[in-house]
Amino acid sequence: MPLIDIVLIVIAYLLGSISTAIIVCNLMGLPDPRTQGSGNPGATNVKRVGGNKPAAITLFFDMLKGLVPVLVAHYLGVEPLTLALVGAAAFLGHLFPVFFGFKGGKGVATLLGVLFGFSWLVGLATAGTWLVIAKIFNLSSLAALIATALSPVYIYFLIGPDQPLIITTIIMVIILYFRHHENIKKIIAGNESSIGKS
Numbered sequence: 001m002p003l004i005d006i007v008l009i010v011i012a013y014l015l016g017s018i019s020t021a022i023i024v025c026n027l028m029g030l031p032d033p034r035t036q037g038s039g040n041p042g043a044t045n046v047k048r049v050g051g052n053k054p055a056a057i058t059l060f061f062d063m064l065k066g067l068v069p070v071l072v073a074h075y076l077g078v079e080p081l082t083l084a085l086v087g088a089a090a091f092l093g094h095l096f097p098v099f100f101g102f103k104g105g106k107g108v109a110t111l112l113g114v115l116f117g118f119s120w121l122v123g124l125a126t127a128g129t130w131l132v133i134a135k136i137f138n139l140s141s142l143a144a145l146i147a148t149a150l151s152p153v154y155i156y157f158l159i160g161p162d163q164p165l166i167i168t169t170i171i172m173v174i175i176l177y178f179r180h181h182e183n184i185k186k187i188i189a190g191n192e193s194s195i196g197k198s
Helices: 003-016 020-027 043-050 052-075 080-095 108-118 120-137 140-158 163-179 181-189
Strands: none
Touching: 003 052, 003 080, 020 043, 020 052, 043 052, 052 080, 052 108, 080 108, 080 163, 108 120, 108 140, 108 163, 120 140, 140 163, 140 181, 163 181
16 A cells, blocks of 8 residues: 555544544533543534533534545545545544543434545435434434435445445444444434433
8 A cells, every 4th residue: 555545544544543522522611522422522412411502512523523534645646545544444433432432423414524535425425314314304314324325325426336435434334333323222212312402
């Protein structure tokens, strides 16, 4: 693998390791999201801790750290495998951040940013699915699980049968499902917290 590809992957991981939720809460004088609500350093829990504004900022920058490295890789014309690995590195950085003891969020926003980097149509389709499911059921986790599960299908039809992108996205979705195992149990039991509730 060319050195530039390795550098891109490492930078993507380091960028993903920047925990937006923790930094935003710190700067805005809010409690550490790891100690409040669900304990997850992500936009949904930041909304519980501090409301819409810090949650929106967290969501934006969590998406951005998935989007930017993939766009840079696109610009440099890397091979599809490297592009997929750059996206995966940013995603894994969010889940296992080197700067925060390898204890990060669940990866939904960062994965969405990666998908927008792969193709804006795939990103829009995934985000649109999340919005529809969230509107119907008022459950952020359920919306995330359904939307991300469909993302490899969107890649297949909107980008094409590009194996590295599809396979890597499937792996990321599987990891995301493992990160949501407690949410899945609560959804099945019928006691998952609705959007905006603790």
